[in-house]
Amino acid sequence: MKLVIVTTVPETLATILRGQPKWLAQYASVICVSSSGRMLENVRENxxxxxxxxxxCRGINPIKDLTSIFRMWKLLRKVKPDIVHSYTPKAGLVTMLAAFFVGTKVRIHTFTGLVFPTSVGLKRWILVWVDRIVCAAATHVVPEGKGVAADLQKYHITPKPLRIIGNGNIAGIDINYFHPDKVDPVDVSGKRAFTFGFIGRLNRDKGLDELVTAFEGLRGSARLLLVGGLDESAPISDDTYHKIKSNKHIHELGFMDDVRPALAACDVIVLASYREGFPNVVIQAGAMCKPVIASDVSGSNEIIEDGINGWLVPPKDSQALAERMNCVMELPEEELRSLGRSARARVVERYDQREYRQQLLAYYRRAALEACI
Known part of the structure; x- marks a missing residue:
């Protein structure tokens, strides 16, 4: 079985999908495709x-997109894969169209999150139709979670059957790697204080405006760790960026290849996103016994059960977020630890990487078999 896996940028292969192509290579002839980037050689080596x-390119650029489609068409025509599988929006558009024109029998696209529900005007219209084109060209459409599936149906993106692999997510998690006993916390200057953490791209849709505003309004002594690089395609506001730089209790750690030390240093993780597909950081935090405060949006609310392994707050509501953060800071230490243990137990039960990979392989084999009938 020849399998081609495509992502828009190599960071997806180097982080979320790390080790998955190598594991699949035991059962198939695997080729990965991505754009250039600083992590490309890292992927090749790993x-x-x-x-x-x-x-x-990530943005809307018809000329560059046509060039990408043509180059992908040439590659697929040469390789003649049995299956192509794309992740992320632009890789989906480029790969599904090229594979359709080549005639690849099994064309799978996974939606890891939808951008158009939070967009407006002409941009929203364009994004809706791009997703519809991707689905029309694909033979199999895989939503990352139930929320993504619901939106694909709600907005009539595709009439094709939608099937989530496993319990959601696109890779599962290595529960032995993400283990609280196997890593030391990152060293943060200053005296010990209750520590909140954010891990992800510093992107406006991640709710950084609300998080920083809420943090500034906390009653008690706390600090906030920010892990991730600035997203130039959708940057946070200048006002929020200034607040981050000027607040001595907010620590920017930048992009980290290994986020476990940052997770270990936090008491609670906060993800105040406006939208999500199926957030990896919530699963990673849970595996590290860290409860999460998350926006009540698709993906996050499929993982977090309020008061059991974390808490849910309305999106774009800095006051509600601040109130929850204040309440969490006042919880007894043992109650926080109990929530953390519940979080890990849920991750082990539902998102073990080993089980996910077996289900993914079974999905490929079934799709390939059906294509031959």
């Missing part, structure tokens, strides 16, 4: 499978 470079 996965040990052929890696092709095809430029794909």
């Amino acid at each position: 996965e040990g499978v052929p890696l092709e470079e095809i430029g794909m």
